[in-house]
Amino acid sequence: MPRIIAIHEGTIPISSSIANAYIDFGRMDCSIVAIVSDVIRNGRPLTGYGFSSNGRYSAGEIIRRRIAPRLLEADPDSLLTDDGVTFDPVKALPVMTGDEKPGGHGERSVAVGVLDMALHDLAAKIEDKPLYRWLCDRHALGEPDGSVFVYAAGGYYAPGRTLKDLQAEMRRFLGLGYTTVKMKIGGASLREDLRRVEAVLDVVDGAHLAVDANGRFDLATALAYGAALEPYGLAWYEEPGDPLDHALHATLSEQYPGPLATGENLFSLPDARNLLRYAGMRPDRDLIQIDPVLSYGLAEYLRIQAMLQRHGWSARRCIPHGGHQFALHIAAALKLGGNESYPGEFEPTGGFADNATIENGHLRLPDHPGIGLENKAKLHQILQSLHT
Ligand SMILES: O=C([O-])CC(=O)C(=O)O
C-alpha cells in the first residue's frame, strides 16, 4: 500500500508589475509543495506536486507547522482509498483540518488546498491516469468534457499603459485563440474606466467582454457602474463589492439585469452557502468563481458542488478563479462552465502545458498521468528541485 515518504515545501515569486482595483502584484508569491511517495515508477519515487493560485501569498508557515505534519503523523491507511490502491484526498481533508476551529477561513484554506492538489496529482499518477479521468472514475462522474472553455483575464492597470496598449493586449488574446476576455475596472474613475471599456469594445463585442472590480466598490459606486455598464451587454460584471458584503450584492442584483460573478475570495463550504442564502445570486445567469485551490482544495470543492446542486445550481455556472492546469482537470471532470486563464501573467505556476493551444476559446485535455505539470518545463524544474 502506498505511503508518503516526505513532504517538501517552498515559496516562489509569481510577481508582476500590474495592479487591480485593490492590490498591486509586485510582491505576489505562492507556495509550492512536493509529496514524495514510496511507489517507484521508472526507477524514481512517484511524486505529487501542488501550488497555490495567485491572489493569496505563500502559506509556507502553516503548511510546515500544521498541515504537512498532520499528514505525516496520520495512520497511513486512513489516507488511502477503501481498496488501498492509492491516496484519497477526500479522506485527507479532515486529517489536514483536524484541530482547526470553524469559521475565519483565511490562509490555512490555501495551505490545505496546495497539499490537496499534490495529493490529487499523486493519487492519479499511482493509477497512471490523467487527473480528469481519475476523478471521473473514482467519483463516478461519467465521461469528462473533451475540452474546456477558457477565457483570457488581463486588462490590468500598469503605469503608462495606454488605451492602445489595452487594445493590443486584447487583440493578442484573440490571436491566441481566446474568444472571451476580461479586464479590470475600479482602479480609475468611472469616466476613465468607461473609456477603457469602450476601447476594448472596439476589439470584442460586449457579450465576449467581462469586467472585474475586485471588490472595490461601495453600494452607490457598484450601482453607478452597473447602470453605466448595462447597455454594453457584458459577459459578466465581477466582484463589484466586498466579497463578504452579501447585502450589497443582493441589492445590485435587483438593479443590474446582466450576469454578475463572484466568489474568488470565499474559501469554504459555509462561505459558499452564505453566498447563495444572502447575496441574491441568480442561478439562471450569475457565475460562481470559488477557487478550489484557495478554499481547502478539490475535496472541499466537491462538497461545495454537492451543496450548489441541492440549491438548484448547475455546475456549468461555475468558472473558478485561478488559471492553471489543475483547474482544467477539475472543470473537465465536474463539467463546470470553464476555467480562467491569464496569458503571460503569474508564471511559472499560472497557465497550461507548454504545447497547449487554444482553439475557439477551448482547450483540449492533456493525457499525461496526474495533472501533467511535467509538461510545463520551467515549473517542473522548480518543483523537482524541491526534492532532488
Ligand atoms: O486580479 C486578481 O486578483 C485576479 C482576479 O480577480 C481574477 O482572476 O478574477
Ligand SMILES: [Mg+2]
Ligand atoms: Mg476576479
